[in-house]
Amino acid sequence: MxxxxxxxxxxxxxxxxxxxxxxxxxxxxxxxxxxxxxxxxxxxxxxxxxxxxxxxxxxxxxxxxxxxxxxxxxxxKVDADKLRVLGNMRKEFATVVARGICNGVTKDEAHKLIDELYNEFEVQEIEEMQDQDVM
Known part of the structure; x- marks a missing residue:
């Protein structure tokens, strides 16, 4: 690992x-x-x-x-309790968003950042699946 x-x-x-x-x-x-x-x-x-x-x-x-x-x-073993996960994400995002607002980050900038992060994870997931297919 x-x-x-x-x-x-x-x-x-x-x-x-x-x-x-x-x-x-x-x-x-x-x-x-x-x-x-x-x-x-x-x-x-x-x-x-x-x-x-x-x-x-x-x-x-x-x-x-x-x-x-x-x-x-x-x-x-991922517990797929989506409501609990979303609640936890909301708590964590609240602090991150508050820090962003205090530092002048706009809603559009925050949305763009989240989109970029999701895209990065999707690319990593695809690459990982391709690596597993090669092995």
């Missing part, structure tokens, strides 16, 4: 790990049923504390992206 942690970022390491796994799911890099590395293995691979990985996996479980199983470990 290719995870890159920015140890100089103000964003917590467990959040960086969560976000990279979520992006991997969104771009079809990780699929329903895929097993994530064990807590110990992930910690060793990226050079962080096992408790940090454990916190990330617990967060992903709580947010409905993985299922934790004593025998299998963390397995990608």
């Amino acid at each position: 290719d995870v890159i942690i920015d140890f100089h970022s103000e964003e917590a390491i467990y959040i960086q790990l969560c976000n990279q796994i979520i992006v991997g799911i969104a771009t079809n890099k990780y699929h329903e049923g895929d097993m994530l590395p064990s807590v110990r293995q992930m910690a060793e691979d990226i050079g962080i504390n096992m408790h940090t990985v454990n916190k990330a996996y617990a967060t992903l479980k709580r947010e409905g992206f993985v299922q934790l199983d004593r025998r299998k470990g963390a397995v990608i």
Whole structure:
């Protein structure tokens, strides 16, 4: 699993790990049923504390992206409760939009940015599917 942690970022390491796994799911890099590395293995691979990985996996479980199983470990299992997801997105967007407004970002600029992000994810998803077809 290719995870890159920015140890100089103000964003917590467990959040960086969560976000990279979520992006991997969104771009079809990780699929329903895929097993994530064990807590110990992930910690060793990226050079962080096992408790940090454990916190990330617990967060992903709580947010409905993985299922934790004593025998299998963390397995990608996306909870498709769209209303809950939209509610969470609204909470996260509220702060981002407020920051944008405070810094003079217009509604049109924000919409354009969201469109660009969706397009980037779609391109990454297509590329990931093409890579899998080659292998």
